[in-house]
Amino acid sequence: MVTRKEVAELAKVSEATVSYVVNNTKNVTPEVRERVLAAVHKLGYRPNMIARSLVTKETRHVAMLVDNLKNPYYCEILEGAQSIASEAGYIVSVLSIDVSNKKSVMELASRGVDGIIFAMGSEKVDNYLRIGPPCVYVGENVYMSYQKAIDDMIGCLVEKGHRNVAMLCGIPLDQDNIRYQNFVEAINNHGLNLNSRLIVDACSGGRTDEAEGARAMTELLARKEEFSAVYAINDLMAMGAMRVLREAGIQIPQDISIIGCDNLSILRYLSPTLSTMDVEAFHVGRSLMQLLIEKIKEEPLSSNTIDASFICRESITEARK
């Protein structure tokens, strides 16, 4: 790598002056400026960000923590975050992290990341906060509201004659499980009865992937309760659940209607196409990154609520009489 020193020598100026023109941080006579720029160009000089970081204390490197890299939902969040990040000269690293592994978060701090995006549910975040760099997550300044989407979904089901709607929770009920609360409200709103035996709580690990969807659905079936529709807390779980249903010889949607959440692009290729809720992940990613930059620069914080919207597809049909 060519250093500032070489540029200074070639341009016959001091090293400081090179910094001044490269960073545009001080007035410099046009001629000197030209000389430096020419040297920079000729040598292909690029400032060493490591050295710069050591003094400025900023790396323009942020980390995004997810609990399951394979969930395409996070890819969209990431793309949203990167779209803002790259404009602002930031780079974002995704790390798949087992929740409760404080150590790796500490390591990020020692690497000097300027900030952290917690992309997993806000329920899992608390422990980490306050250590090290600024953090953002959905649930503080950037909010996600599922209320209308869930209400619309229940409304749609009721209209089609469904009375018993199950839920696969994904997130433990003892935590701040807003989607569960919205679900209960919606059930009440539409005059249904809540049957707690149709609510399948999360497993202890707190995963929300296909395997957990399968597990939860298996448990639900074992309970031998009557139900004609299931709402899973995300699409991956819904897909796992669909598979279990299919293997049990239960037809979707004729026997059971099913709804997921996240609107993964993949859903349109399933058969039946899966009903879901659009959560505008890309938008969420953008908002989180935006907020993080504001926190880093200690600017006034913006606030943003994103509304999920219900999407009805083939996986929902009239309930059997």
Next chain:
Amino acid sequence: MVTRKEVAELAKVSEATVSYVVNNTKNVTPEVRERVLAAVHKLGYRPNMIARSLVTKETRHVAMLVDNLKNPYYCEILEGAQSIASEAGYIVSVLSIDVSNKKSVMELASRGVDGIIFAMGSEKVDNYLRIGPPCVYVGENVYMSYQKAIDDMIGCLVEKGHRNVAMLCGIPLDQDNIRYQNFVEAINNHGLNLNSRLIVDACSGGRTDEAEGARAMTELLARKEEFSAVYAINDLMAMGAMRVLREAGIQIPQDISIIGCDNLSILRYLSPTLSTMDVEAFHVGRSLMQLLIEKIKEEPLSSNTIDASFICRESITEARK
């Protein structure tokens, strides 16, 4: 952040000694060692990696470049790479990059990444190499062989009575399109005739996503050639193609059998389940990262060939008479 200086003061040793014990890089009397360790612990000291990097010239930060973050294939590669990386104390950042954007690669160099994994096809890599840090990609030391898988696939199709097999290439034919070559060989091996009108070349952009699959399939249908099976260069393209077929009222697999490549975990949730080739993406990711570390450390390079294997699922059936 607590610095080495504070540790030194607390432990009543020189700053150098702190480094010696933290890095375990020199003999130190047990007592001194204890004192230092105690201070480190008490203060929660972690070496500033930025400062360290400035002198050691290594950041233990590598970048992985992909052409479509949304392809779950890359997520698996990433997970494989990270599994090796984290053992070795490396962190890997994924960047979605528009090929031919040399600038961003240069920026990575100025950020001091120790190496780069090019996860997109090796066809797209050439331009970048030789600039900056060590690079790895499939096609050098880590090889992917599709030969057997493609031959098995054609064998399977022939056995089921297929005579006219189309291919959606994804990668331009003028580039080093090994899968196309393997396809041609397999066609010949099994006594079929190659009909070049059944080969749909990539679009100029060189994308390989659902949209490109849809585009290619639309083009194929427009050619009005007879065919009973289609091989798409990856699963995403196959899914896009499936959709076009379905919308055209063509049944899968009764009218057309279809095969993808990558074995995305999602495929088992499609209906019909999609035949594909397992490319062991996780394994590929591990091998690439392994190789990259060897290059970085200037160790002897390992070499590794990964064989894809054909997976026959519901999307293949007997050809119509």
Next chain:
DNA sequence: CTGAAAGCGCTTACAG
């Protein structure tokens, strides 16, 4: 407008 100098937090010969 320009530059000499201190300092960011480390590593690592070198000397004692």
Next chain:
DNA sequence: CTGAAAGCGCTTACAG
């Protein structure tokens, strides 16, 4: 075994 010192490549008051 221990530490003083140079140096990694930058930024940025400060002085001229």
